[in-house]
Amino acid sequence: MLYSEMSKVQLEEEISALREEFENLKSMNLKLNMSRGIPSKDQLELSHPMLDILNSSSDFISADGADCRNYGGIDGIGEAKQLFADLFEVSTDEIIVGGNSSLSMMFDTITSAMAHGLLGSTPWARQNVKFLCPCPGYDRHFAITEYYGIEMIPVQMFDDGPDMDFIEKAVASDPLIKGIWCVPKYSNPTGVTYSDETVRRFAALRPAAEDFRIFWDNAYFVHHLFGDDRKLLNLLDECKKTGNTNMVYMYFSTSKITFAGAGLAGMASSVENVKAIKDRIRIQMVGPDKMNQLRHMRFIKDLDGLLAHMDKHAALMRPKFEAVEETLVSELSEAGFAKWTKPAGGYFVSLDVMDGCAKRVVKMCAEAGVVLTEAGATFPYHNDPNDRNIRIAPTSPGVEELKAAIHVLGVCAKLAAAEKLAGIQ
Amino acid sequence: MLYSEMSKVQLEEEISALREEFENLKSMNLKLNMSRGIPSKDQLELSHPMLDILNSSSDFISADGADCRNYGGIDGIGEAKQLFADLFEVSTDEIIVGGNSSLSMMFDTITSAMAHGLLGSTPWARQNVKFLCPCPGYDRHFAITEYYGIEMIPVQMFDDGPDMDFIEKAVASDPLIKGIWCVPKYSNPTGVTYSDETVRRFAALRPAAEDFRIFWDNAYFVHHLFGDDRKLLNLLDECKKTGNTNMVYMYFSTSKITFAGAGLAGMASSVENVKAIKDRIRIQMVGPDKMNQLRHMRFIKDLDGLLAHMDKHAALMRPKFEAVEETLVSELSEAGFAKWTKPAGGYFVSLDVMDGCAKRVVKMCAEAGVVLTEAGATFPYHNDPNDRNIRIAPTSPGVEELKAAIHVLGVCAKLAAAEKLAGIQ
Numbered sequence: 001m002l003y004s005e006m007s008k009v010q011l012e013e014e015i016s017a018l019r020e021e022f023e024n025l026k027s028m029n030l031k032l033n034m035s036r037g038i039p040s041k042d043q044l045e046l047s048h049p050m051l052d053i054l055n056s057s058s059d060f061i062s063a064d065g066a067d068c069r070n071y072g073g074i075d076g077i078g079e080a081k082q083l084f085a086d087l088f089e090v091s092t093d094e095i096i097v098g099g100n101s102s103l104s105m106m107f108d109t110i111t112s113a114m115a116h117g118l119l120g121s122t123p124w125a126r127q128n129v130k131f132l133c134p135c136p137g138y139d140r141h142f143a144i145t146e147y148y149g150i151e152m153i154p155v156q157m158f159d160d161g162p163d164m165d166f167i168e169k170a171v172a173s174d175p176l177i178k179g180i181w182c183v184p185k186y187s188n189p190t191g192v193t194y195s196d197e198t199v200r201r202f203a204a205l206r207p208a209a210e211d212f213r214i215f216w217d218n219a220y221f222v223h224h225l226f227g228d229d230r231k232l233l234n235l236l237d238e239c240k241k242t243g244n245t246n247m248v249y250m251y252f253s254t255s256k257i258t259f260a261g262a263g264l265a266g267m268a269s270s271v272e273n274v275k276a277i278k279d280r281i282r283i284q285m286v287g288p289d290k291m292n293q294l295r296h297m298r299f300i301k302d303l304d305g306l307l308a309h310m311d312k313h314a315a316l317m318r319p320k321f322e323a324v325e326e327t328l329v330s331e332l333s334e335a336g337f338a339k340w341t342k343p344a345g346g347y348f349v350s351l352d353v354m355d356g357c358a359k360r361v362v363k364m365c366a367e368a369g370v371v372l373t374e375a376g377a378t379f380p381y382h383n384d385p386n387d388r389n390i391r392i393a394p395t396s397p398g399v400e401e402l403k404a405a406i407h408v409l410g411v412c413a414k415l416a417a418a419e420k421l422a423g424i425q
Numbered sequence: 426m427l428y429s430e431m432s433k434v435q436l437e438e439e440i441s442a443l444r445e446e447f448e449n450l451k452s453m454n455l456k457l458n459m460s461r462g463i464p465s466k467d468q469l470e471l472s473h474p475m476l477d478i479l480n481s482s483s484d485f486i487s488a489d490g491a492d493c494r495n496y497g498g499i500d501g502i503g504e505a506k507q508l509f510a511d512l513f514e515v516s517t518d519e520i521i522v523g524g525n526s527s528l529s530m531m532f533d534t535i536t537s538a539m540a541h542g543l544l545g546s547t548p549w550a551r552q553n554v555k556f557l558c559p560c561p562g563y564d565r566h567f568a569i570t571e572y573y574g575i576e577m578i579p580v581q582m583f584d585d586g587p588d589m590d591f592i593e594k595a596v597a598s599d600p601l602i603k604g605i606w607c608v609p610k611y612s613n614p615t616g617v618t619y620s621d622e623t624v625r626r627f628a629a630l631r632p633a634a635e636d637f638r639i640f641w642d643n644a645y646f647v648h649h650l651f652g653d654d655r656k657l658l659n660l661l662d663e664c665k666k667t668g669n670t671n672m673v674y675m676y677f678s679t680s681k682i683t684f685a686g687a688g689l690a691g692m693a694s695s696v697e698n699v700k701a702i703k704d705r706i707r708i709q710m711v712g713p714d715k716m717n718q719l720r721h722m723r724f725i726k727d728l729d730g731l732l733a734h735m736d737k738h739a740a741l742m743r744p745k746f747e748a749v750e751e752t753l754v755s756e757l758s759e760a761g762f763a764k765w766t767k768p769a770g771g772y773f774v775s776l777d778v779m780d781g782c783a784k785r786v787v788k789m790c791a792e793a794g795v796v797l798t799e800a801g802a803t804f805p806y807h808n809d810p811n812d813r814n815i816r817i818a819p820t821s822p823g824v825e826e827l828k829a830a831i832h833v834l835g836v837c838a839k840l841a842a843a844e845k846l847a848g849i850q
Contacts, residue, residue: 036496044494048481055480056473069469071461071685099524104710115539115550115573125540125550140711147708148540255711260496262716283572285529286565286680291687292717 002336003417011422018415025408030369032405037347037393039260042316047258050299068290074281077290079297086303088250088268089234095268096277099288102253102265106215107144112280114148119276121211124178132180134162136350136378136389138188141181152380157190161198175208179215185232186220189350189378189391191343193230203238216250222310224345225318245270264296320394323402324349331410337417349392354417358387364412370405427761428842436847443840450833455794457830462772462818464685467741472683475724493715499706502715504722511728513675513693514659520693521702524713527678527690531640532569537705539573544701546636549603557605559587561775561803561814563613566606577805582615586623600633604640610657611645614775614803614816616768618655628663641675647735649770650743670695689721745819748827749774756835762842774817779842783812789837795830
């Protein structure tokens, strides 16, 4: 029965039953964690053969002739640049392959914009700079802009991407809006893939700021779950058509493909942007870890190899997302107050519980031994204005654990909602 | 015969003979490179067994229980922190082990000081900040401060470290002097190890700027050549005694121990500084590459293992430094105008040719197929005021190549000097 249609007595009965169940769950001393989007042990094992590829009898020469054991080269070995170029459908002079973290490539680019400006523009540190933040979104993006005191403006997410009407008007009218955070495919946490129309509208933006940039974090570019990979239009291509060639930085990493935190990160942008970033990297370091690049490339080989490897990940992750969906349906469909995403890829399910209940639900889950991402984390300043969004990260636990955890989540979400309706909380 | 005592006729004869020899050398089409301090292939092979240590049947759990294949941890795995703590003789909470580049740890710390300030001080970007630069010094240090527009003040180097009288007065009187670059052991390029007295005077500095910092780049901490390792006093310890606990950042990397550009980098500083840097790293990335840390630690094991490994490097490098010394003596002793260092460790020999000749010598060497570090590179703004210092990097070529290259260098140095004395150039 829909909670919204329950009488006071029915609600009280429901609350009483849920409280009993909640106390039972607490007494089970569960210890389950769905807080971060991390690969499972099974997924990590898919890349174990990579560890046998470079050994003491290997040759260590990259496709472009570099000895990967020694200094030299700042933008990645030839074969790694080629893979990223094939992936992003750009040329290798639009690519930088870096270290183990695409997040740090974003951080460093924003840092550079703060301290130096971009392509000769005024350093952002000298202005009261703002960023657009489609949300719910990725908490670590928002942490970077918050760290630099950049004002974050929330933008609503729809099923085909963020609110483009709002974005078009905002960037056209305010020269202090310098950037926007996007996870355009299998978005974190909503799973949304931006439509072609959305991508074209991004490319056609007419920002008041000449140094406005789209941070296009393609973290889940090839991370489909059900084989029906959703094609994302190439933003850099579209930007070339509209004359906004320098407006976009696109990022990718293999952290959720090989080893998390020990993979390859890279970016694609215009030749002019790439040159400016290489000029900075040349000062910052002697170069990236070419041994890890070589190890990866001899394992992955090429884009086909990468995609075949992703099918193996999908096979391991699919049952987990199915378990989440089934359990959410059985726990929450009937009560009617919650809605959640059914993603075709990525690492998350985004659950909206009853307005004003997310913080309480996360707290109750923790009391019952289920750790979720902090409520509000998916919004700028950790502020979910409706206090309703919860990010579920189902990849790390096993299927049975996951069912148990989602059951706890369901009970807590229902108890919080019923108590809210009954005016108890 | 000393060039300074030659008659005009003698000089002309010398020049004529040297010119003939120079033309001969050019016709040999040599291709030798002594420009960068990079390990030789023999040295790199010392670490090949490390590549067999992590394989598909390894366990991947660090001493402190982290699965190194997955996310988590921002300051290094337990055993790596312990190695760096033993090396720096500090506690593990004064250590951060990062990625593959100590240079980027320095760059990031200065970037953070520019954008945020240090421990609550005013961001350097809002002031006309200055750095002290003992020189000849490390070109990549100077490149960082130049990149940020930080005014670089040259400081003379003596045999026991930089000119401390100058440094004491400068930092005490000018609150805009915010830092100093030091390579305190087997210094780049002079090979000098700072004396205990010098280290104690550093610790006892009374800077006008509360956010003055010593960037103590211990790149050659364990890189002795002749077994008689020169002990360097522990600056952090000394700073604790003088109440300057937060005044120093100390850096180290294994780039010249395992694989260049694919090693481990780390730093030591006060608990308070380390905490502030970890707060930044937490925003910048998910964490360092723990797989490479684990691979290194299972190979190196501990400080004794590290030191034993360095003895193998020394055995390979020693004959090269001896060849440089012998060839420089036979080429240049008699002429009397040049002086050079005879380092006990590190990667360089520092040669002073006749004043006003370094640029010309480097250019002539290049014409004869011998690539040297650009003249002036070891000084701020690439400006050697006496135009006399040349950095020789003898580690990469073989002994015979090296003798040939130093012979070319000797001929060019003599020709430039003789022509200078004769008033021809």
